[in-house]
Each structure stands twice: as C-alpha cells, then as structure tokens.
Amino acid sequence: MASTKAGCRFGHRGREPVESERLARAFNVNLSSINQRVNLLSGICPEAIALLQDHQFTPDVTRILRNMKAARQVEAVELMVASNTITVAHVEALLKATPPEQRADVPPPERDSKTAPMEQLVKLEKEMSQVQATYKDAESNYGSELLNLVVAKGYLTKLLANPAVKSYIERKEPEILSHLELVANMGILLDLAEKLIHRTDVGFLFVGRGSDVKKLAADAQARGLLNVLFQDEIHPDEIPCLYAQCQVGLVALDPRHKSHNIPGKFLTYMQSGLPVLANINAGNDLASIIRDENVGRVSEDGSADTLALLALELIDGLGSDGGYKERCRGLYARLFAPETAVRQILAALNK
Incomplete structure (x- = not known):
C-alpha cells in the first residue's frame, strides 16, 4: 500500500540525495519498487493529491488516474474518498466511465483539413445553440416532471397496498x-x-x-x-x-x-x-x-x-x-x- 505522504526524493537535509541503488541494497528491496514510489504522484494534479492525503492506496491507483485529465482526476478521487474505496477496481471502473474528451490517454480526433476554420466555427455555434435550447427545455420542465413522478410513485405505492386492488391487477394484468x-x-x-x-x-x-x-x-x-x-x-x-x-x-x-x-x-x-x-x-x-x-x-x-x-x-x-x-x-x-x-x-x- 502507498500514501500521498510518500516523498518524491530520498536523502537528508543538508546532504546530497541518497542514490536509489544504495537504498535498494540497504533495505533489500527491488529498485523498481523504489522508483515506483518516487514517481507515485507524478502526473496527478494538486487538487487530487490534496484529496488523497492520509489515505492508503496502491501505486496502481495513481497509474490509472494519470489516464484522466485534471478535472476528471478530482471527480474520480472525490467519488472514491466518499465511498471509502480507493481501489484499483474502483478507479478502473471510473476510467471506463470517463468520456473520451476527459481522458489523457485518448488522442484528440484529427482535424478535418478540408473544412475551413470559419465553417467549423459556424457548425460549432449551431451545435451549441441546439444544446443550449435542449438544456433550457429540460431545465424548465425538470421540476414539474420530477414532482409528477414523485406523486405518481406515492399513488402507486398506496394503490398496491390495497389487497383487493392488487389481487385484481394480479389476476387480470400480472x-x-x-x-x-x-x-x-x-x-x-x-x-x-x-x-x-x-x-x-x-x-x-x-x-x-x-x-x-x-x-x-x-x-x-x-x-x-x-x-x-x-x-x-x-x-x-x-x-x-x-x-x-x-x-x-x-x-x-x-x-x-x-x-x-x-x-x-x-x-x-x-x-x-x-x-x-x-x-x-x-x-x-x-x-x-x-x-x-x-x-x-x-x-x-x-x-x-x-x-x-x-x-x-x-x-x-x-x-x-x-x-x-x-x-x-x-x-x-x-x-x-x-x-x-x-x-x-x-x-x-x-x-
């Protein structure tokens, strides 16, 4: 297990850093293990590092987190910390659920050289207008639709609590x-x-x-x-x-x-x-x-x-x-x- 408190440099104050090979020999551990912990937080944004402080996790967790962009790293760590499951399986699942545009390991799509920049801007503006219209429509209807669903669910629950009604529905429309x-x-x-x-x-x-x-x-x-x-x-x-x-x-x-x-x-x-x-x-x-x-x-x-x-x-x-x-x-x-x-x-x- 590893923690965010692992240092990124070995040595003593006022002295030259101790070589990794000497440390490996002194503590009888693999050199690769020391190098892995030295680079534990490399590629992890400061906000995610702050959230990971005082939590235990394996080095593979940060290895997978590096495949996400900074904002997504923060979201993923927040979810894992909230559920108290900072595990490889959890972060792998979050990586799979990450949109391509929020992943660092997915190359950006190639630009169409045949399309002029102005045409791209017009197309983008049109798509943004459509998204904005859809969002406003959903925002305006969300409250009423949610209220209707809550009321409908309450009514159904009360209806099914009536033995006679439930028995009739079970006979006629199971x-x-x-x-x-x-x-x-x-x-x-x-x-x-x-x-x-x-x-x-x-x-x-x-x-x-x-x-x-x-x-x-x-x-x-x-x-x-x-x-x-x-x-x-x-x-x-x-x-x-x-x-x-x-x-x-x-x-x-x-x-x-x-x-x-x-x-x-x-x-x-x-x-x-x-x-x-x-x-x-x-x-x-x-x-x-x-x-x-x-x-x-x-x-x-x-x-x-x-x-x-x-x-x-x-x-x-x-x-x-x-x-x-x-x-x-x-x-x-x-x-x-x-x-x-x-x-x-x-x-x-x-x-």
Whole structure:
C-alpha cells in the first residue's frame, strides 16, 4: 500500500540525495519498487493529491488516474474518498466511465483539413445553440416532471397496498403489476446497490420498461452506481436463460402491506432454482417460507442496512452451500407447481 505522504526524493537535509541503488541494497528491496514510489504522484494534479492525503492506496491507483485529465482526476478521487474505496477496481471502473474528451490517454480526433476554420466555427455555434435550447427545455420542465413522478410513485405505492386492488391487477394484468411493483419498491434496492458498491464481485440487473424505469435508471446514474444495469423487457421465454446467469433473485414488497403476498417472480425464482433476497412487509407468510425452507434471506424491517447484511451473508454463503438450487426447485414442485395445485383441487373435490 502507498500514501500521498510518500516523498518524491530520498536523502537528508543538508546532504546530497541518497542514490536509489544504495537504498535498494540497504533495505533489500527491488529498485523498481523504489522508483515506483518516487514517481507515485507524478502526473496527478494538486487538487487530487490534496484529496488523497492520509489515505492508503496502491501505486496502481495513481497509474490509472494519470489516464484522466485534471478535472476528471478530482471527480474520480472525490467519488472514491466518499465511498471509502480507493481501489484499483474502483478507479478502473471510473476510467471506463470517463468520456473520451476527459481522458489523457485518448488522442484528440484529427482535424478535418478540408473544412475551413470559419465553417467549423459556424457548425460549432449551431451545435451549441441546439444544446443550449435542449438544456433550457429540460431545465424548465425538470421540476414539474420530477414532482409528477414523485406523486405518481406515492399513488402507486398506496394503490398496491390495497389487497383487493392488487389481487385484481394480479389476476387480470400480472405483467403490469410487476412493473408497478418495480416502481413502488425499487428505492430500497438502489440503496442496497449503493451500500454494496465496494463489492466488485456483485452486480444488480433490473429488467423492465417504461418512463418510470428510466427515472430509476437516472437515479442510479446520479448516485454513481456502476454496479447497476437496466435491461429492456424481454420475452417470457427468455427469462429462464436470464435466471441461469444470475445467482440471486430480488423481491421487494411495500412494507405497508397488511396481507400475505407471494409475488409471481418468487415462484419463477424457485422454479429456476434461484435463491432470493427479499424485503417484505412484516408478518407476511413469505418470510417464514423463505426461512423454513432455507431458500434465501428475508428482511421485514424495511432497512437498507439490514438488507445489505443479509445480502452479504447470502452471497458469501453461496460457495459453501451447494443445496440452494435443489431446495428452491423442491419447494416449487411441492407447493406451487400446477400439477400440485391440480392434485390438491381433485383431493378436495373427492372428499
């Protein structure tokens, strides 16, 4: 590990600098290691250096930071310091998300020698006018659109808390219900993603469509959640293939629900052998099913901190417990499969 307090010169006051080769021999270390630390902050702007003071990090962090221009270096360091994750993986992710014009390792585009300077200025002025008009339009509508989205989300949350309304939508339009639940309950899942952003082996995939999903994607982008990916709605036949590439299924229900509710996505998770991480209302039968059958982890207090602890417990336990897939599929076949429902109905009719 290295810190910004590492000096750029070896020696004693009033004496000539000690040669790197002598230091390497004296401390029995590689010469390249000493040279690397001597040049640790070379190419890093003073503002970024000030932010890095008293923080520990490997020399590779500054090596990657050198590929960014000064302003972007400051932004990247601020993000890493804020999340307390000054790591190579984090700075590499920030470099990949850096626009080409803010990267120092990307050569500027070649100028078109055929275009006269005056024509370039006219073209640039026209493009700037278009950008300015688009910005002013977005600025004037942002407040009202955001207010409408907040009100709409509150209304949907209240609507889905009504058992009769939710049951009707689930019977008539189950696909619409899944999108409504996505909008109403996504907040805590984004909070979870933010708390687990330091885990480079964990990512979140949300599948859906509509303007509200775009709002959630914008919220994730505003938070700098590089571990979150939004995917357009896919055909139902493709869902099993998607689940096969995932390790955990997410379930989020409004904590204000008073009724027992087993969402359809939970059944598809079980059918695919996918353990679940659930945030649901207190007293819901689904909680006891998940715990008793050991098919995942469940939180009933609506706390993102609790959900994050359970998520880490589940993720870290997947490698040591290879029975999740078998237990999930066994639960589905025993309680929720259509064949099971048919047998239960016939048994009831024969009584």
